[in-house]
Amino acid sequence: xxxxxLKNICTMxxxxxxxxxxxxxxxxxxxxxxxxxxxMQDENDCYxxxxxxxxxxxxxxxxxxxxNVRNVxxxxxxxxxxxxxxxxxxxxxxxxxxxxxxxxxxxxxxxxLQRVASFKEKVRRQPQNVNAGLLNYPVLMAADxxxxxxxxxxxxxxxxxxxxxxxxxxxxxxxIYKHEYFKLPVAYNxxxxxxxxxxxxxSTKMSKSDNENSCIYLAxxxxxxxxxxxxxxxDSGPTExxxxxxxxxxxxxxxxxxVSAPDALQFFEDQYQNCSIRYGDMKKQLASDMIAFIQxxxxxxxxxxxxxxxxxKVAKIGAEKARASADKTIRxxxxxxxxxxx
Ligand code: TRP
Numbered sequence: 001x002x003x004x005x006l007k008n009i010c011t012m013x014x015x016x017x018x019x020x021x022x023x024x025x026x027x028x029x030x031x032x033x034x035x036x037x038x039x040m041q042d043e044n045d046c047y048x049x050x051x052x053x054x055x056x057x058x059x060x061x062x063x064x065x066x067x068n069v070r071n072v073x074x075x076x077x078x079x080x081x082x083x084x085x086x087x088x089x090x091x092x093x094x095x096x097x098x099x100x101x102x103x104x105x106x107x108x109x110x111x112x113l114q115r116v117a118s119f120k121e122k123v124r125r126q127p128q129n130v131n132a133g134l135l136n137y138p139v140l141m142a143a144d145x146x147x148x149x150x151x152x153x154x155x156x157x158x159x160x161x162x163x164x165x166x167x168x169x170x171x172x173x174x175x176i177y178k179h180e181y182f183k184l185p186v187a188y189n190x191x192x193x194x195x196x197x198x199x200x201x202x203s204t205k206m207s208k209s210d211n212e213n214s215c216i217y218l219a220x221x222x223x224x225x226x227x228x229x230x231x232x233x234x235d236s237g238p239t240e241x242x243x244x245x246x247x248x249x250x251x252x253x254x255x256x257x258x259v260s261a262p263d264a265l266q267f268f269e270d271q272y273q274n275c276s277i278r279y280g281d282m283k284k285q286l287a288s289d290m291i292a293f294i295q296x297x298x299x300x301x302x303x304x305x306x307x308x309x310x311x312x313k314v315a316k317i318g319a320e321k322a323r324a325s326a327d328k329t330i331r332x333x334x335x336x337x338x339x340x341x342x
Contacts, residue, residue: 016150018051021068025075028197028206046086078300089318096326101143142166163187200232202248229287
């Protein structure tokens with residue numbers, strides 16, 4: 001970090017990533033994103049933000065927007081993101097990103113945006129709200145990343161197409177202006193280390209948009225965690241040795257793999273294989289391991305929620321650092337494009 005202040009001898013890679021503030025962060029966010037952010041913050045120049053502009057595609061009320069942004073910032077810090085190591089900021093505190101998005105959009109074609117998988121899925125799922133923000137989503141995301149000229153972007157598989165587009169847009173800009181300005185950032189996932197977190201309701205992905213009880217939030221109290229886990233969907237149990245697991249039961253094993261010791265996992269695996277498993281016992285174990293994992297984070301969340309001044313300070317310092325980096329990019333991009341003060 002100290003070396004990095006002297007930008008010309010900085011050899012650290014720049015890392016950028018963000019999460020949309022659509023609610024409290026859950027275990028899926030933790031294992032899919034946050035845990036990797038935390039690992040990266042020591043050896044990279046990191047920018048982690050809260051993608052509140054992106055969240056407007058779903059039209060939150062002003063109160064919900066404000067609450068969610070604050071909660072995600074608190075969850076970030078409680079989970080271990082360190083504002084002294086990484087630049088942690090709120091996207092809308094750095095409006096330079098809008099200008100870069102606009103500038104990039106001039107060389108992005110409507111047809112290519114309409115072919116994006118995430119856009120097509122939105123069109124299918126919410127035909128009554130196909131707003132231009134959704135279409136433009138990958139351009140704004142490219143602007144987030146290129147604004148700090150990132151090398152690496154830690155994201156899950158579902159974001160890889162967006163990353164490819166970011167590289168396309170960057171390359172296009174470089175080509176049009178005959179200038180090797182933008183680096184071509186790569187999606188950075190931790191390969192096999194990326195643990196998939198399923199829901200407690202038998203769904204393959206923990207997601208806040210499904211039912212509340214399928215999701216374990218980092219802010220959940222031990223009692224709530226226990227209740228949710230004990231209510232998790234299972235099945236009527238294996239009837240013959242070696243029987244394949246139903247999705248719901250596979251999910252319990254996946255969750256156990258994330259938070260429990262390997263021997264606990266093996267114990268229940270053996271029991272499953274010889275048909276002696278009692279899901280109630282397995283859930284009790286899972287609940288207590290999950291509580292042990294979440295409790296320290298939960299406690300920090302509760303402390304931070306009353307520390308308004310500290311939270312504001314973190315956001316302010318993050319915004320300042322992010323704006324310094326953004327301002328440099330915007331000035332250079334404007335010059336390359338040909339804007340001149342007359
Ligand atoms: N699209 C990302 C998601 O839904 C969030 C995001 C917005 C993002 N801008 C980004 C992620 C830039 C990485 C880099 O998860």
